[in-house]
Amino acid sequence: MEFPFDINQLFSERVSILDQTIVAGRKAAGRPHLQAHIDTVIDELGKASAKAQQLPASITSASKLQSQKHQLYLLKNREMNGGRGVVVGFLKVGYKKLFLLDRQGEHVEAEPLCVLDFYIAENLQRYGYGLELFDFMLQHKKLEPLLMAYDRPSPKFLSFLAKHYCLTPSVPQANNFVVFEGFFLNRSAGQLRKVPLRKPDGEIKPYSLMEREVVHQEQRARPWPFAPPHSPQRSVSSQLSHSLSVGSSPSRLPPRAAAALAPGGNRDQSPQSPLIERCRERRTSSLNRSHLGFH
Numbered sequence: 001m002e003f004p005f006d007i008n009q010l011f012s013e014r015v016s017i018l019d020q021t022i023v024a025g026r027k028a029a030g031r032p033h034l035q036a037h038i039d040t041v042i043d044e045l046g047k048a049s050a051k052a053q054q055l056p057a058s059i060t061s062a063s064k065l066q067s068q069k070h071q072l073y074l075l076k077n078r079e080m081n082g083g084r085g086v087v088v089g090f091l092k093v094g095y096k097k098l099f100l101l102d103r104q105g106e107h108v109e110a111e112p113l114c115v116l117d118f119y120i121a122e123n124l125q126r127y128g129y130g131l132e133l134f135d136f137m138l139q140h141k142k143l144e145p146l147l148m149a150y151d152r153p154s155p156k157f158l159s160f161l162a163k164h165y166c167l168t169p170s171v172p173q174a175n176n177f178v179v180f181e182g183f184f185l186n187r188s189a190g191q192l193r194k195v196p197l198r199k200p201d202g203e204i205k206p207y208s209l210m211e212r213e214v215v216h217q218e219q220r221a222r223p224w225p226f227a228p229p230h231s232p233q234r235s236v237s238s239q240l241s242h243s244l245s246v247g248s249s250p251s252r253l254p255p256r257a258a259a260a261l262a263p264g265g266n267r268d269q270s271p272q273s274p275l276i277e278r279c280r281e282r283r284t285s286s287l288n289r290s291h292l293g294f295h
Contacts, residue, residue, distance in 0.1 A: 001048065001121045005037050007085030011076050015136050018042070018072040022065055038062070042072065045090050049119035053154055060092055060117045070094035070116060073140075075133045077124075088129045089120035091137055098149060101173055102184045109193045113141060114149045114177065118157060131164055147186060152176040166279040 022038060039062035046060035065072055075088040097111045120130045138145060145165045153161070158178075161167040167180045184192060 001044065001087045001089075002081050003037070003041060003044075003087070005084075007041075007076055007081070007087060008078055008083075010034060010038055010041065011074060011085075014076060014078070015133065016074045016076070017140070018065065018074060020066050020069065022062055041074070041087055042090075045074075045087065045119060046117070048121070049090075049117055052119060052122070060090070065092075068094065073133060073137050075129060075136075086124075087121070088124050089133060090117070091115070091133050092117040093137060093141075093148075096149070098175070098177055100149075100175075100177070100179060100184075101171065103171060106194055108184065110149075110187070112147060112149045112179075112183075113143060114151055115153070116151050118153075130160060134160075134164075146180060146182045149183075150178045153178055164279065 042060065042062040042065060046058035049060060050058040070092055071094065073091045075090065076085050077088055078085050080086040093113055093115055095111055096114045097109065100108050100110055102108050145161065145167060170178045170180050171183065173179065
């Protein structure tokens, strides 16, 4: 994505990490006109992402980033646009408290790192930029994608996760978030807490971005496949759950592919397994090939 100002002047690193301060580096600090350009970049990226996902409004903007405890990873290409650089895309993540359903249909409270928005400019897709950006975030967070939650991922994003990280199938949920096999198995008891079906003061509501519709049916009926056979709830919930899973992906991995916990001191510990190692080797090879090609 090109802009009528010098991107390299705004963002000194290939991948810049922005948070509530929205300061990309020392060059922009204390210089209002440069800070205004950074705000413009974030706003335009948010609009482009919303358009690509066919959302009615942007879920990423400079003002939203300033008011939320999220992080935005911004990837640029320094050489393009006559040496002034272009913005390739961005990835926004943040921790959210969620009420999820495990494989047994039990409600579990968790606060995982969530992918909230992910966009690569249409003319720069299929050059390995998305994998480069996503891997950068994982290394920065010291986290495996299996332990993350994904806020309404598009079919293209689900295919991306299945191809590069072997994330399939998903565990059906009644809210907008998607989690995958192994999410519940690879967390300590302190990270997951089972919650009662109903709170004394009302129903448990699923958490999501305020711009997206709230699902009001979470506690009234369990989603497919947990509802009893031939029940109206099973029919309705099945449509919702299938829309959030990788049901159309070419391959599904069996539940035994879930990895075991590895020691570590991070907020979310990273599991290790032969499956994860094979996926890591495969995407490392893909990254190496992309670095030899277009940049």
